[in-house]
Amino acid sequence: MKKSLLDYTLRIRLPIVLFVAIAASVATYFISRAERDGVGYAPVQPIAFSHKLHAGTMRIDCKYCHTGVTSSPNAMVPPASTCMNCHSVARKNKPEIIKLTKFYQDSAAIPWKRVHKVPDYAYFNHSAHVNKGIDCANCHGKVENMDVVQQVSEFTMAACLNCHRNATTQLANVPNIKNGPTNCSACHR
Numbered sequence: 001m002k003k004s005l006l007d008y009t010l011r012i013r014l015p016i017v018l019f020v021a022i023a024a025s026v027a028t029y030f031i032s033r034a035e036r037d038g039v040g041y042a043p044v045q046p047i048a049f050s051h052k053l054h055a056g057t058m059r060i061d062c063k064y065c066h067t068g069v070t071s072s073p074n075a076m077v078p079p080a081s082t083c084m085n086c087h088s089v090a091r092k093n094k095p096e097i098i099k100l101t102k103f104y105q106d107s108a109a110i111p112w113k114r115v116h117k118v119p120d121y122a123y124f125n126h127s128a129h130v131n132k133g134i135d136c137a138n139c140h141g142k143v144e145n146m147d148v149v150q151q152v153s154e155f156t157m158a159a160c161l162n163c164h165r166n167a168t169t170q171l172a173n174v175p176n177i178k179n180g181p182t183n184c185s186a187c188h189r
């Protein structure tokens, strides 16, 4: 009996306690900068959330969670309550879901590590691209095949301009696509 209780404490309780301590000292997602820029960056996340499972196998629409993509500059990352729509029931006894539930019950933001970020002096807008019919994969790769999200394209000024100059050929499959702006004030306001 004692042994299994100890096991439980070490395996499940301890990581949660550590986690909350860490969470309290981490800046929130939206004011944070990616710790490292560039292709290949794939930080370990606080909860082992898999896009491959949710967006790939289960085919949940990207917009169900990233609610800003058609209406705002930011794609947004979902609050724990979005996850709890399913996980108040689904797999609720699994360690990662217990972690998730604890964030939800504490009304604490999950300290997701930001993967992509352009510097504050450059302006990017999701809705301006997504509403023209440009697919997420053009910039983020096939996220629905990733267990852990990783940056696959450069977001340097040269990369933005490369597509802006050549969109009519690079995105020939997108109906009525025009080239993007190349004047400085479009991206530096």
Ligand code: HEC
Pocket (backbone or CB within 6 Å): 047, 048, 049, 050, 053, 054, 060, 065, 078, 080, 082, 083, 084, 085, 086, 087, 090, 091, 094, 095, 096, 097, 100
């Ligand atoms: C539409 C329902 C739905 C939503 C929304 C959802 N999930 Fe899931 N999730 C599931 C189901 C169902 C499974 C189990 C799938 C399987 O194993 O076949 C699962 C599995 C998981 C697992 C693996 C659990 C294990 O077996 O160890 C994690 C972790 C997870 N989800 C985290 C999240 C997080 C975090 C969110 C919110 C960002 C979220 N999920 C949103 C339905 C959902």
Ligand code: HEC
Pocket (backbone or CB within 6 Å): 045, 049, 051, 054, 055, 060, 061, 062, 063, 064, 065, 066, 077, 078, 112, 113, 114, 115, 116, 117, 136, 137, 140, 143, 144, 148, 149
């Ligand atoms: C069930 C909810 C859910 C769905 C569906 C979902 N995502 Fe996510 N997404 C998240 C969460 C939570 C994070 C933050 C954790 C992480 O990076 O894995 C995230 C992170 C991301 C990131 C990295 C954000 C950053 O920090 O730079 C990208 C890019 C992304 N998602 C694209 C997509 C695309 C494309 C789809 C559809 C193919 C999709 N997501 C579907 C919940 C979801």
Ligand code: HEC
Pocket (backbone or CB within 6 Å): 062, 063, 066, 069, 073, 074, 075, 076, 077, 116, 117, 118, 119, 124, 126, 129, 130, 134, 135, 136, 137, 138, 139, 140, 155
């Ligand atoms: C034209 C390129 C492009 C397209 C298309 C695009 N993204 Fe992004 N995405 C970016 C850039 C650039 C950033 C970094 C933005 C910043 O720092 O403000 C980013 C950041 C993100 C983030 C994290 C920060 C945030 O904005 O909330 C998520 C989540 C995300 N994208 C999801 C998506 C999803 C889902 C789609 C498709 C519906 C998509 N993106 C389409 C370029 C793109």
Ligand code: HEC
Pocket (backbone or CB within 6 Å): 118, 122, 123, 124, 125, 128, 129, 132, 134, 138, 139, 155, 156, 159, 160, 161, 163, 164, 167, 176, 177, 178, 179, 180, 181, 186, 187
């Ligand atoms: C895959 C191609 C592609 C990439 C990569 C891309 N863009 Fe664009 N962008 C476009 C296209 C196409 C348009 C013009 C759409 C239209 O008006 O038909 C556009 C439009 C814009 C606009 C004008 C939005 C408005 O409000 O009218 C801004 C600002 C912008 N992009 C910024 C960026 C930045 C910053 C980056 C790099 C981080 C970037 N884009 C990367 C294709 C791209």
Ligand code: HEC
Pocket (backbone or CB within 6 Å): 118, 119, 122, 155, 156, 157, 160, 161, 164, 181, 182, 183, 184, 185, 186, 187, 188
């Ligand atoms: C399509 C969007 C876009 C346009 C148009 C654009 N820029 Fe940029 N610019 C960016 C982005 C994104 C960055 C950040 C790049 C990075 O992190 O590597 C940047 C970075 C810069 C930097 C900092 C470079 C560095 O290495 O630190 C300068 C200076 C700059 N831009 C000047 C300009 C000037 C001048 C113009 C007009 C001739 C211009 N930009 C047009 C998107 C753009």
